[in-house]
Amino acid sequence: MEMDFHFYSACCFLIIFSKVSTAIDTLSPSELLTDGMTLVSRNGNFELGFFTPGSSENRYLGIWYKNIPMQTVVWVANRRNPINNSTGMLKIESSGKILIQVQNKTVVWSTNSTARVQNPILQLLDSGNLVAKDGKDSNPENYIWQSFDYPSDTMLPEMKIGIDLRTGFHRRLTAWKNWDDPSPSDLTYGIELKGNPQLVLRKGLEKYFRSGLWNGNGFSEAPNYRSNPIFDYDFIWNESEVYYIFFLKNKSVMSRLVLNQTQSERQRYAWSPETQTWKLFAFQPDGNCNKYGLCGPNGNCADEVPACQCLTGFRPKWFERWNSSDWSDGCIHSKPLNCQSGDGFIRIGKVKTPDSANSWVNKTINLKECRAKCLRNCSCMAFTNLFVTKGVSGCVMWFDDLLDIKHQSDGQDLYIRVSASEAAERKKKAKVKLAIILATVIVALLGFLLLVYHLRRSRRKLKDEVEDNNLNDGEDKDENEDMDVAVFEFGTIAQATDSFSFMNKLGQGGFGPVYKGTLANGQEIAVKRLSKSSGQGPKEFKNEVKLIAKLQHRNLVRLLGCCIHGDERMLVYEYMPNRSLDKFIFDETRCTVLTWSKRFRIICGVARGLLYLHQDSRLRIIHRDLKTSNVLLDSEMNPKISDFGMARTFGGDQIEANTNRVVGTYGYMAPEYAIDGLFSAKSDVFSFGILLLEITSGRKNRGFYHSNQSGNLIEHAWRLWKKGKLLDLADEFLVETGDLSKLLRCMHISLLCIQLYPEERPSMASVVLMLGSDNELPLPKELGSLFHKKPFEANSSSGNDESSSRNEISSSLLEAR
Numbered sequence: 081m082e083m084d085f086h087f088y089s090a091c092c093f094l095i096i097f098s099k100v101s102t103a104i105d106t107l108s109p110s111e112l113l114t115d116g117m118t119l120v121s122r123n124g125n126f127e128l129g130f131f132t133p134g135s136s137e138n139r140y141l142g143i144w145y146k147n148i149p150m151q152t153v154v155w156v157a158n159r160r161n162p163i164n165n166s167t168g169m170l171k172i173e174s175s176g177k178i179l180i181q182v183q184n185k186t187v188v189w190s191t192n193s194t195a196r197v198q199n200p201i202l203q204l205l206d207s208g209n210l211v212a213k214d215g216k217d218s219n220p221e222n223y224i225w226q227s228f229d230y231p232s233d234t235m236l237p238e239m240k241i242g243i244d245l246r247t248g249f250h251r252r253l254t255a256w257k258n259w260d261d262p263s264p265s266d267l268t269y270g271i272e273l274k275g276n277p278q279l280v281l282r283k284g285l286e287k288y289f290r291s292g293l294w295n296g297n298g299f300s301e302a303p304n305y306r307s308n309p310i311f312d313y314d315f316i317w318n319e320s321e322v323y324y325i326f327f328l329k330n331k332s333v334m335s336r337l338v339l340n341q342t343q344s345e346r347q348r349y350a351w352s353p354e355t356q357t358w359k360l361f362a363f364q365p366d367g368n369c370n371k372y373g374l375c376g377p378n379g380n381c382a383d384e385v386p387a388c389q390c391l392t393g394f395r396p397k398w399f400e401r402w403n404s405s406d407w408s409d410g411c412i413h414s415k416p417l418n419c420q421s422g423d424g425f426i427r428i429g430k431v432k433t434p435d436s437a438n439s440w441v442n443k444t445i446n447l448k449e450c451r452a453k454c455l456r457n458c459s460c461m462a463f464t465n466l467f468v469t470k471g472v473s474g475c476v477m478w479f480d481d482l483l484d485i486k487h488q489s490d491g492q493d494l495y496i497r498v499s500a501s502e503a504a505e506r507k508k509k510a511k512v513k514l515a516i517i518l519a520t521v522i523v524a525l526l527g528f529l530l531l532v533y534h535l536r537r538s539r540r541k542l543k544d545e546v547e548d549n550n551l552n553d554g555e556d557k558d559e560n561e562d563m564d565v566a567v568f569e570f571g572t573i574a575q576a577t578d579s580f581s582f583m584n585k586l587g588q589g590g591f592g593p594v595y596k597g598t599l600a601n602g603q604e605i606a607v608k609r610l611s612k613s614s615g616q617g618p619k620e621f622k623n624e625v626k627l628i629a630k631l632q633h634r635n636l637v638r639l640l641g642c643c644i645h646g647d648e649r650m651l652v653y654e655y656m657p658n659r660s661l662d663k664f665i666f667d668e669t670r671c672t673v674l675t676w677s678k679r680f681r682i683i684c685g686v687a688r689g690l691l692y693l694h695q696d697s698r699l700r701i702i703h704r705d706l707k708t709s710n711v712l713l714d715s716e717m718n719p720k721i722s723d724f725g726m727a728r729t730f731g732g733d734q735i736e737a738n739t740n741r742v743v744g745t746y747g748y749m750a751p752e753y754a755i756d757g758l759f760s761a762k763s764d765v766f767s768f769g770i771l772l773l774e775i776t777s778g779r780k781n782r783g784f785y786h787s788n789q790s791g792n793l794i795e796h797a798w799r800l801w802k803k804g805k806l807l808d809l810a811d812e813f814l815v816e817t818g819d820l821s822k823l824l825r826c827m828h829i830s831l832l833c834i835q836l837y838p839e840e841r842p843s844m845a846s847v848v849l850m851l852g853s854d855n856e857l858p859l860p861k862e863l864g865s866l867f868h869k870k871p872f873e874a875n876s877s878s879g880n881d882e883s884s885s886r887n888e889i890s891s892s893l894l895e896a897r
């Protein structure tokens with residue numbers, strides 16, 4: 081009897097359990113979702129159903145996170161039309177229309193998309209997106225309707241906030257009225273199109289916060305967000321659309337951006353599994369200076385006391401009020417303008433550029449033309465260059481008062497209109513300052529450290545006020561201002577490296593040997609002693625170093641400075657204690673240090689670093705020599721790409737897309753580059769593919785031998801792929817201990833990257849997405865025949881490099897057979 085009972089309850093438990101675990105994520109026209117029932121997305125991330133917010137008694141249809149204890153609603157359907165009992169139900173009609181009815185008749189909410197499909201279904205996706213689509217459509221992304229198009233107060237990863245410029249359709253966030261009432265309040269956040277598009281947080285008509293200009297890499301609002309561990313973001317602006325979007329760097333982290341009505345803030349939260357709470361990660365407006373227009377017209381805000389100052393060339397409109405910290409009236413020109421007889425401009429460095437509501441944008445004019453245009457139009461008060469994504473530089477002009485400017489260490493330059501006499505005066509002052517600095521320099525020669533210190537300080541001061549007379553183009557800066565990169569004395573370097581002693585030699589990279597050094601202050605450095613044949617003058621070289629030093633990303637090795645000694649050139653980098661990736665993955669014992677999860681992190685890091693070089697940096701660099709020995713590892717095994725910008729620096733004529741001098745390393749070179757000398761970002765994608773293959777297999781592409789198979793690693797990989805046995809190629813250690821599906825996914829991606837034709841390879845942007853998601857991957861095309869082409873004749877004078885290129889140029893991809 082008792083046995084029976086146990087058996088029975090066990091059965092019951094099983095039944096209930098299996099019911100729970102087979103929760104459905106779709107609804108078809110023949111089904112109803114009544115109050116109390118829910119849809120659950122496939123991986124159990126999100127749940128859709130009726131809920132009651134706070135202490136309200138109303139029922140709403142909404143979506144919330146499924147697997148956290150705190151109910152966190154991210155979307156509400158009938159936010160304007162609550163249901164006051166539990167007779168609500170959701171359905172999708174065979175026309176594809178979605179509606180919520182009460183009591184089986186009154187419609188309280190419905191979609192009105194006119195698109196019709198054969199087999200409409202409603203599905204809750206793991207992204208938190210509720211979509212209506214044709215259940216039998218082979219393209220899973222042909223939505224006829226999606227909740228991501230109608231955001232409530234929450235922005236989830238992969239959701240767009242912005243405007244479809246073809247239809248004028250807006251997607252913006254609107255806060256809940258309060259904790260109990262999801263109906264729309266007056267706090268909104270979206271992109272505004274006047275002049276240069278920017279994100280604006282508004283309460284009613286009043287602006288609370290705005291993002292500032294998109295500078296191709298980030299908003300001037302948010303300086304260091306790129307390197308945050310949680311999310312990455314993008315801003316797209318082309319003929320068809322303008323939007324802001326963010327992606328999770330780690331899919332298992334939960335992060336959302338939400339409008340908070342009571343605080344009138346835009347807040348970003350991340351879920352903390354340890355404390356089981358949402359952690360406030362960032363919020364805006366944060367700090368005085370992000371409050372819209374705090375300093376009034378033509379004021380400049382800084383995080384100091386008092387917060388507001390007039391822009392250079394301006395004075396408070398009312399001194400008394402200004403002196404008592406009432407800044408709302410702002411500032412006026414201290415000397416009246418005289419447009420007809422000619423005004424001038426002063427450059428203000430490092431600011432968040434003014435509100436673009438009364439601005440004008442042209443994506444094709446350069447800075448010089450921009451200045452001329454602004455000078456001609458008497459109501460133009462300021463101009464600067466606009467960084468359109470992908471390194472294109474344009475022009476922005478502002479009319480009338482300049483609003484909401486703040487000082488920001490990584491902000492942009494702004495050129496503001498002042499009277500001719502004011503401009504002349506500034507110039508004189510700047511010259512005097514320069515003279516003072518020179519004097520200081522002479523005096524300070526006595527103490528080297530003191531000198532460096534002084535220079536930096538005075539440079540920073542100068543930057544705000546020096547008039548810029550020789551505008552050439554967007555990247556023109558004057559000499560005094562931008563030496564963020566140190567020029568080391570030869571003696572310092574020689575001492576640090578013990579006169580380049582053999583003991584300190586770290587290795588022989590492309591372009592020359594590398595030495596470890598320790599500066600007098602204890603800092604460890606790596607010094608690359610460049611081979612002598614670059615033929616670059618010291619000035620050219622310094623300029624190039626400055627440009628390269630501006631490329632900063634957590635996955636790039638930081639260039640600290642350079643050293644010039646006679647005709648010798650040296651580059652000084654931060655030192656990476658764990659040396660390079662090849663020292664681990666190809667080493668029988670050390671390979672176990674890099675577990676699969678570490679390797680995956682390395683892969684993602686390298687991909688992001690490369691993406692930055694290709695797309696996000698202002699220079700758009702193609703690396704051209706990506707390989708395991710160029711991926712360095714810091715003390716925490718974070719990957720950092722080295723040797724970037726070298727081809728640019730030493731290539732000269734190689735900036736062109738076709739070159740007769742090939743740099744790079746065989747085995748990693750894309751066929752079109754190795755054979756025809758053609759390169760593009762896609763050639764780097766190829767090298768990345770090889771890198772990926774090597775990291776996952778633990779074998780070198782060059783020098784790969786298989787006992788009874790002929791061919792190189794690539795051919796071997798392709799053979800195994802065709803047999804559906806790609807995993808056989810993977811490092812056994814990884815197969816035993818790693819996440820097999822991810823491992824296989826990475827190998828799959830590597831095959832996509834090493835396609836013969838560059839246009840068939842994904843961009844690094846897609847690679848980063850593929851690595852970060854679980855979406856289905858396209859199938860790679862046949863790889864077989866490509867590497868049978870004859871290698872090109874070795875007329876290459878790769879010149880600078882002994883070990884990595886020239887010796888290997890005579891060998892080839894085929895050599896390994």
Ligand SMILES: *[C@@H]1O[C@H](CO)[C@@H](O)[C@H](O)[C@H]1NC(C)=O
Nearest residue numbers: 162163164165167182183186
């Ligand atoms: C339930 O509420 C809806 C509106 O919220 C109303 O139209 C309907 O009559 C109510 N039904 C009952 C049984 O109270």
Ligand SMILES: *[C@@H]1O[C@H](CO)[C@@H](O)[C@H](O)[C@H]1NC(C)=O
Nearest residue numbers: 137161162163164165182186
């Ligand atoms: C629910 O709302 C309907 C009208 O929408 C109203 O007639 C009814 O009295 C309400 N019921 C309750 C319990 O508030």
Ligand SMILES: *[C@@H]1O[C@H](CO)[C@@H](O)[C@H](O)[C@H]1NC(C)=O
Nearest residue numbers: 112114167169181183184185
């Ligand atoms: C709703 O009405 C339809 C027909 O009008 C009926 O078949 C169905 O059973 C009703 N559903 C509920 C839950 O009352």
Ligand SMILES: *[C@@H]1O[C@H](CO)[C@@H](O)[C@H](O)[C@H]1NC(C)=O
Nearest residue numbers: 190191192193194225229230
């Ligand atoms: C539905 O159609 C109306 C009128 O055409 C339009 O104003 C409204 O924005 C549409 N609503 C949705 C949710 O598409």
Ligand SMILES: *[C@@H]1O[C@H](CO)[C@@H](O)[C@H](O)[C@H]1NC(C)=O
Nearest residue numbers: 315316317318319320321322
């Ligand atoms: C605009 O950018 C989006 C996203 O990169 C892209 O899908 C779309 O094709 C672009 N449209 C145009 C007209 O370039």
Ligand SMILES: *[C@@H]1O[C@H](CO)[C@@H](O)[C@H](O)[C@H]1NC(C)=O
Nearest residue numbers: 330331332333353677680681
């Ligand atoms: C992703 O986040 C989870 C949970 O915070 C963590 O356990 C995991 O190690 C992270 N994965 C990566 C690749 O960083």
Ligand SMILES: *[C@@H]1O[C@H](CO)[C@@H](O)[C@H](O)[C@H]1NC(C)=O
Nearest residue numbers: 258259340341342343347360
């Ligand atoms: C709004 O922000 C405050 C302060 O950060 C927080 O305590 C509160 O819970 C937030 N409200 C909502 C609805 O998230």
Ligand SMILES: *[C@@H]1O[C@H](CO)[C@@H](O)[C@H](O)[C@H]1NC(C)=O
Nearest residue numbers: 396398399400401402403404
């Ligand atoms: C305001 O402060 C400035 C500088 O501190 C001073 O020169 C000026 O006289 C003050 N004006 C008034 C009206 O207090």
Ligand SMILES: *[C@@H]1O[C@H](CO)[C@@H](O)[C@H](O)[C@H]1NC(C)=O
Nearest residue numbers: 441442443444445446449475
């Ligand atoms: C930008 O300026 C160029 C050159 O003056 C002009 O041809 C083009 O039409 C302008 N574009 C816009 C959008 O005004």
Ligand SMILES: *[C@@H]1O[C@H](CO)[C@@H](O)[C@H](O)[C@H]1NC(C)=O
Nearest residue numbers: 439440456457458459460479
């Ligand atoms: C100056 O620019 C503004 C805004 O584009 C324009 O409305 C005005 O006509 C221009 N004035 C002149 C003199 O070009």
